[in-house]
Amino acid sequence: QVWQIRLDMHLLNHDGNITDAASIAGIVALCHFRRPDVSVQGQEVTVYTPEERDPVPLSIHHMPICVSFAFFHQGTYLLVDPSEREERVMDGLLVIAMNKHREICTIQSSGVVMLVQDQILRCSKIAAVKVAEITELIQKALENDHKARKEGGKFGFAESIPNQKITTFKMESAAVDTNNVEEQAGEIIAKADPPSEIFVNPILHTPGTAQIGEGIENSWGDLEESEKEEAAEEEGESKAAAFACQKSETEDTSMMSKTKKDEPIVLSDSEEEEVVILEPQELPRRTR
Amino acid sequence: PVTPPWLSPGDTSVLAGLYGPAEAKLSKELPDRAALEVLLRPKVGLPGVLERSREQQLRQTCEAVVLGVLHPRTAITLVLQVLSDAGSLLSCCLNAACMGLLDAGLPLCSLFCGVTCALGPDGAITLDPTARQEQEARAVLTFAIDSSERKVLMSTTKGSCSVEEMQQCLAAAQRAADTIFQFYRDSLQRRYSK
Numbered sequence: 510q511v512w513q514i515r516l517d518m519h520l521l522n523h524d525g526n527i528t529d530a531a532s533i534a535g536i537v538a539l540c541h542f543r544r545p546d547v548s549v550q551g552q553e554v555t556v557y558t559p560e561e562r563d564p565v566p567l568s569i570h571h572m573p574i575c576v577s578f579a580f581f582h583q584g585t586y587l588l589v590d591p592s593e594r595e596e597r598v599m600d601g602l603l604v605i606a607m608n609k610h611r612e613i614c615t616i617q618s619s620g621v622v623m624l625v626q627d628q629i630l631r632c633s634k635i636a637a638v639k640v641a642e643i644t645e646l647i648q649k650a651l652e653n654d655h656k657a658r659k660e661g662g663k664f665g666f667a668e669s670i671p672n673q674k675i676t677t678f679k680m681e682s683a684a685v686d687t688n689n690v691e692e693q694a695g696e697i698i699a700k701a702d703p704p705s706e707i708f709v710n711p712i713l714h715t716p717g718t719a720q721i722g723e724g725i726e727n728s729w730g731d732l733e734e735s736e737k738e739e740a741a742e743e744e745g746e747s748k749a750a751a752f753a754c755q756k757s758e759t760e761d762t763s764m765m766s767k768t769k770k771d772e773p774i775v776l777s778d779s780e781e782e783e784v785v786i787l788e789p790q791e792l793p794r795r796t797r
Numbered sequence: 798p799v800t801p802p803w804l805s806p807g808d809t810s811v812l813a814g815l816y817g818p819a820e821a822k823l824s825k826e827l828p829d830r831a832a833l834e835v836l837l838r839p840k841v842g843l844p845g846v847l848e849r850s851r852e853q854q855l856r857q858t859c860e861a862v863v864l865g866v867l868h869p870r871t872a873i874t875l876v877l878q879v880l881s882d883a884g885s886l887l888s889c890c891l892n893a894a895c896m897g898l899l900d901a902g903l904p905l906c907s908l909f910c911g912v913t914c915a916l917g918p919d920g921a922i923t924l925d926p927t928a929r930q931e932q933e934a935r936a937v938l939t940f941a942i943d944s945s946e947r948k949v950l951m952s953t954t955k956g957s958c959s960v961e962e963m964q965q966c967l968a969a970a971q972r973a974a975d976t977i978f979q980f981y982r983d984s985l986q987r988r989y990s991k
Binding site for chain 1: 878880
């Protein structure tokens with residue numbers, strides 16, 4: 510049995526260089542995550558809930574961060590961290606993933622640019638500097654969050670949205686006057702029509718089967734006059750048979766029923782005269 | 798075109814992105830009006846059944862407000878991304894959706910806002926509850942209220958409450974809607990006054 514980790518990344522805004530942003534977000538999320546504590550004794554495994562024991566962090570050996578370089582004019586010009594427009598017109602892209610110990614984790618080159626060795630060495634030196642800065646930023650942010658959680662301050666995404674920018678609007682939680690709410694509600698109820706009475710008399714067919722309500726009349730098309738008469742006749746006939754052998758009939762949802770609601774209602778299928786009752790659990794339900 | 802995230806007390810935030818009216822796929826286009834599609838992405842995991850049902854509720858609310866007949870055979874897509882959830886998520890989505898529609902400049906017949914009410918075991922009404930208040934409440938009701946006559950566009954209930962209590966919550970929500978619409982006004986004024 511092993512733990513399975515799932516990392517969901519949501520791209521909120523694309524202004525170029527998703528690779529770098531996603532790598533930073535991913536590694537920070539993994540460092541920030543806490544998993545439930547587990548103790549293993551022989552074959553027994555106990556997983557503790559967050560309330561029983563504090564969740565423990567994952568064991569992260571190192572933090573690889575991607576840095577992207579865009580090349581233009583066959584390698585003459587080099588841009589670090591290209592924006593969206595620069596990405597669109599670049600000739601080639603070089604992505605280097607490095608950790609703060611200056612170990613290269615990934616190198617990926619794409620596009621129509623052929624790179625020379627010292628260009629790549631230069632890029633890796635730039636990447637080392639950038640990665641060192643970014644790793645420091647990450648450490649500081651994680652520490653701040655840790656402190657805020659310990660001291661009970663506010664944390665999370667909502668707090669990170671800057672308050673002072675022109676494009677953000679924040680309103681303090683406002684009190685709403687709910688003094689006369691009950692009166693107002695009472696008025697509304699008094700004026701409203703009472704809800705139509707719904708008779709819920711379950712119709713008991715046999716022990717174990719019941720039907721609430723009757724089916725609505727088929728509104729797809731008008732039955733021809735003759736058909737209606739026929740149906741009425743057949744119903745009349747089988748109703749007689751039904752009263753005679755009331756207990757040995759299976760019911761079917763019928764289209765037209767004008768029976769009173771207080772009597773035990775017997776719905777008859779106008780096509781069948783003789784039916785057999787099976788065990789209540791196996792009662793077949795046939796609907797037209 | 799994306800609106801800035803919409804926050805509500807308790808730090809629930811939802812990001813709304815609205816695209817359209819754009820060309821619709823033949824299978825989805827409607828001959829006389831715009832086809833509105835809502836996608837709700839949760840913070841963790843893939844969208845599931847709960848998200849689908851929320852999407853339908855949001856879609857029906859938006860369709861009641863958007864003047865789709867002005868843009869026949871087009872598709873309007875509204876994508877909502879949940880950034881953090883600390884209670885009152887559906888009303889936050891409603892507010893974000895309305896701001897998104899406003900921001901994109903779609904023709905609307907009225908605005909709408911979402912308000913959540915939680916009914917405590919003793920009958921006390923809490924507006925815009927936090928996640929904890931929602932859990933402890935006997936019933937949680939969410940209303941979408943329109944701006945022209947404070948009528949109800951959509952209502953959802955979880956839990957059980959009496960008819961009187963529901964009417965009380967609705968009246969409280971209509972009061973709260975006033976505050977929210979005032980906020981819409983202020984923020985739009987500020988945004989377009991530069």
